[in-house]
Amino acid sequence: MNQYAYFFGCVIPNRYPGIEYAVRWVCGKQGFDLDVKDIPEFSCCPVPGIFYSTDKDTWLTLATRNLTLAQDERREIMTVCNGCLTSLLKATEYLQDPKAMGKVNRTLSQVGRKYTGIPRKGEGTRRIFEPVKVRHYVEIMTKDVGFDAMTAKVTHPLKNIKVAVHYGCHYLRPTEHQTFDDPNDPKLIDRMVEACGATSVEYEDKLDCCGAGGGVRSHVVELANALTHDKCVNISAAGADCIVTGCPFCLLQFDNAQKSFSKDGIPVMHISQFQALAMGIDTISLGFDTHHVSVHSFLRKLRGA
Amino acid sequence: MGEAEKTFIGGLHEKLTEDKVIDESQLDPDFAKEITKYGGKDVMTCLQCGNCTGVCPISLRIDYKTRIIMKYCQFGLRKYTLGTQWVCATCYRCYEHCPADINPAEVMIALRHIAVREGNIPPFVKVAATNLVMYGQSVKPDVEIEKIRKELGLADVHSKDPEFKAVLREIRMIVQATKYDKLIGIDTEGKA
Numbered sequence: 225m226n227q228y229a230y231f232f233g234c235v236i237p238n239r240y241p242g243i244e245y246a247v248r249w250v251c252g253k254q255g256f257d258l259d260v261k262d263i264p265e266f267s268c269c270p271v272p273g274i275f276y277s278t279d280k281d282t283w284l285t286l287a288t289r290n291l292t293l294a295q296d297e298r299r300e301i302m303t304v305c306n307g308c309l310t311s312l313l314k315a316t317e318y319l320q321d322p323k324a325m326g327k328v329n330r331t332l333s334q335v336g337r338k339y340t341g342i343p344r345k346g347e348g349t350r351r352i353f354e355p356v357k358v359r360h361y362v363e364i365m366t367k368d369v370g371f372d373a374m375t376a377k378v379t380h381p382l383k384n385i386k387v388a389v390h391y392g393c394h395y396l397r398p399t400e401h402q403t404f405d406d407p408n409d410p411k412l413i414d415r416m417v418e419a420c421g422a423t424s425v426e427y428e429d430k431l432d433c434c435g436a437g438g439g440v441r442s443h444v445v446e447l448a449n450a451l452t453h454d455k456c457v458n459i460s461a462a463g464a465d466c467i468v469t470g471c472p473f474c475l476l477q478f479d480n481a482q483k484s485f486s487k488d489g490i491p492v493m494h495i496s497q498f499q500a501l502a503m504g505i506d507t508i509s510l511g512f513d514t515h516h517v518s519v520h521s522f523l524r525k526l527r528g529a
Numbered sequence: 530m531g532e533a534e535k536t537f538i539g540g541l542h543e544k545l546t547e548d549k550v551i552d553e554s555q556l557d558p559d560f561a562k563e564i565t566k567y568g569g570k571d572v573m574t575c576l577q578c579g580n581c582t583g584v585c586p587i588s589l590r591i592d593y594k595t596r597i598i599m600k601y602c603q604f605g606l607r608k609y610t611l612g613t614q615w616v617c618a619t620c621y622r623c624y625e626h627c628p629a630d631i632n633p634a635e636v637m638i639a640l641r642h643i644a645v646r647e648g649n650i651p652p653f654v655k656v657a658a659t660n661l662v663m664y665g666q667s668v669k670p671d672v673e674i675e676k677i678r679k680e681l682g683l684a685d686v687h688s689k690d691p692e693f694k695a696v697l698r699e700i701r702m703i704v705q706a707t708k709y710d711k712l713i714g715i716d717t718e719g720k721a
Contacts, residue, residue, distance in 0.1 A: 234668035237686045241678045248683075264687040265696050267665040273619065274657040274667060277641045278650075280568060282709040286661075289699065331706045335699040397621035398632070407625075433586045438619030438637075440587075442653035447616060450590055511681055514674060 226368055228260040228359075229299040231290070233308040234268050235472040242511020243472055246496040247304055247361065249505055255377065256369050260302060263293050269303075269311040272394075273439040276311065281327075287315035288328045291356045292337045300357040302364055304496065306471035307437075309360045310394035313401050316355040360395065362470050362495060363404040366412045374419045379504040381421025382526060387498070388464035388490070389413045389424050390455070390478070392471035393433050413470055413495055420502035427462035429455065434469075436477035452481035459490055466522045467492040479516045489517035501526075557605030564602060569639030570631045572602040581623035581633045587616055595623055595633050602636060614640035615651060650713055658713050662704060664688045665696050 228251075236243045251258045267290060270276075275283035290312065294301045303309045319325045319339060329338050341353035365374065396407040405412045410431070414424040435441070435451025456478070459467060467490055469475050475492050482489035497510045512519045557563075561572050581595035582588045588595055593616050601610045617637040624632040645654070657667040664670060665688050678685065687693055701717045704710050710717045 234666040237678075238666060238668045238670050238674055241674060241681055241683055245681050245683060264690055264692065266687070267696055267700055268661050268667045270661060271657060271667045274654055275661075277619075277638050278645045278654055279642070279707065279709050279712060282704065282707040285703050285707055286700070289703065331703060334706055335702050337699075393618070393620035393622075398624050398634075400624075433618050433620040433622075435586070435618065438617050438634075439615055439651070439653065440618045442657075443615040443651060447587070447591065448618075451586055451618075509681060511677055514677055 225259055226364075227297075227299045228258060228302040228364065229263045229266075229294050229297060230260055231266060231269075231301045231303045231308055231312070233303070233305045233472070234271070235476055236304060239476060240472055240494070240511065240514055242509070242514060243304065243475075243494040243496055245509050245511060246494065246500040246505070249500050249509070250365075250496055250503065251302075254505075255500075255503060256373065258364075258369075261297065261299065263297060263299075265293050266290050269305075269308040271307055272311045272314070273307070273437060273442075276314070277439060281331075283311070284315055284318055284324065285328050285331050287312055288319065288332060288339045289335070289337060291315060291319075291358075292332065292339050295339065295342055295356050298342055300359055302359060302361055304361045304494075305473060306360070306392045306394040307473050309358060310401070312358040316358060317401070319355065360404065360470065362395075362412050362416065365416065365499075367404065371415060371419055374416065374499070378420055378502045380502055382498070382502050383421050384528070385422040385466070385522070385526060386425050386462075386464050387417045387422050388427055388459040388462060388467050389417060389430070390434065390467055390469040390471075390474055391431060392469060392474040393437055395470055396431060413468065416495055416499065417468055420499060422498075422502075425462040425464050427464070428458040430458075434474040434477045435481070436473055441477060448477060449481040449484045452477055453485050456482060456486070456490060464490060465525055466490060466498075466519070468495050468498050469493075470495050482517050488521070491515070491517055491519040491522040493519065551604075551606070555606060555608065557607050560602060560605030560607060560610075563643060564636055564639045567639035567642035569636040572599055572631065572636060574629050575599045575603060575631055576629050578628060580626040580628065584622040584626050586620060586622070587618060591616070599631070599633060599636065602640075610640060611644045611647065611649065614638075614644055645712065655713055655715055658704075658709070658715050662697070662701055662710075662715065662717055665693060665700060 251260050270286045341355050343351045346352040391410050399407045417424045435448035441448040478492040579596045585595050614637050619634050621634050660667050660669050
């Protein structure tokens with residue numbers, strides 16, 4: 225069985241603890257009982273919209289520091305956020321270049337760390353080093369756990385619920401990364417939603433950006449909100465009861481932006497929270513109080529009231 | 530949308546129509562090279578096909594057209610390109626659709642590198658960098674959320690562990706070694 229290390233990033237522990245609870249619950253004894261461990265020394269990935277954008281050397285060194293921690297534990301990184309995924313995955317790709325790796329290791333030697341990759345036995349006595357694996361929660365669920373196991377664990381199928389799935393840009397692009405889903409026609413989160421007993425509705429411009437990425441939310445929130453508005457119009461038109469996404473930053477954007485243009489808004493949650501609901505978690509544990517858009521309408525419909 | 534447009538694009542279009550004649554002194558022939566230095570591809574190979582603008586979610590909304598930015602980069606019109614770089618959402622749609630394989634999103638990231646080195650540092654970059662140095666996270670811990678974490682039975686965030694001080698020390702040393710603290714203008718003891 226694969227061994228993983230949780231990588232929650234910044235937004236989940238400090239803004240949406242309910243997602244953290246859901247992920248731990250789904251991966252824990254009550255759920256799929258995966259071999260997954262906390263590495264408390266992980267720092268920010270660091271966020272690509274800030275650090276990758278302003279100084280690539282600093283970004284790569286900080287990202288590699290995180291990678292060395294997983295390397296020393298011989299574990300795959302399980303990211304629950306698209307931003308962390310793209311930042312760490314890109315770092316492993318940069319480190320394929322021996323020159324880049326040497327430069328980073330020179331800086332890291334000052335803090336007593338070294339990135340080599342995870343050693344595996346090659347032919348004869350040769351050792352080969354594989355890059356640290358960085359994987360998204362959705363990838364681990366669909367590829368390692370599998371749909372059959374997921375369906376078997378659904379005790380409270382979320383019938384009659386219509387879901388608008390939002391993938392988020394860095395789940396899909398750039399395609400120069402190894403992609404685990406079809407970037408032009410992604411299906412995995414839709415299929416996870418269907419496995420939970422709900423219906424995933426199609427809507428216009430499904431693969432469009434939420435508007436928050438790359439520092440746009442921090443720089444001009446009006447512009448980010450305008451993009452979210454466009455998405456929400458399309459999602460409403462499809463009659464969705466909630467938005468399900470694999471990225472906490474997209475979630476944060478949908479959750480906060482909707483206040484600026486609508487009174488009620490469409491409830492939004494992370495795929496792990498949605499999954500946990502179908503697996504019979506107590507809704508109180510999902511930390512919906514921290515969501516700005518109330519999920520009551522969704523929960524009412526779920527209970528068939 | 531009008532207000533937002535004014536604040537960040539700085540009336541890119543307006544400025545260009547104001548001084549219609551661009552004299553040679555405004556052109557920087559080395560600008561394309563500078564962009565490649567920070568990881569962008571050669572903008573001179575841009576075909577000006579406009580695919581990037583067609584798929585850009587931001588171009589649809591405001592007076593920011595990726596193709597035009599690429600053109601200005603070719604001319605080396607620094608003044609007109611620097612200032613637009615932070616409206617890119619880095620969604621990488623332009624990259625997927627670029628027949629010349631330029632990756633305009635990476636060009637925008639190179640422009641951010643250049644702008645920051647010219648001293649044009651947006652406040653949120655400083656905030657995030659300060660948070661990283663102080664808490665090891667780009668998002669500042671929140672007291673209310675910490676209460677909810679307790680209610681849920683989750684442990685405190687790792688940045689609260691006494692052992693996390695060692696992590697912060699490492700981060701500080703890395704930031705100092707790459708001179709990021711000087712570049713962004715943050716105090717590594719934590720003050721912006």
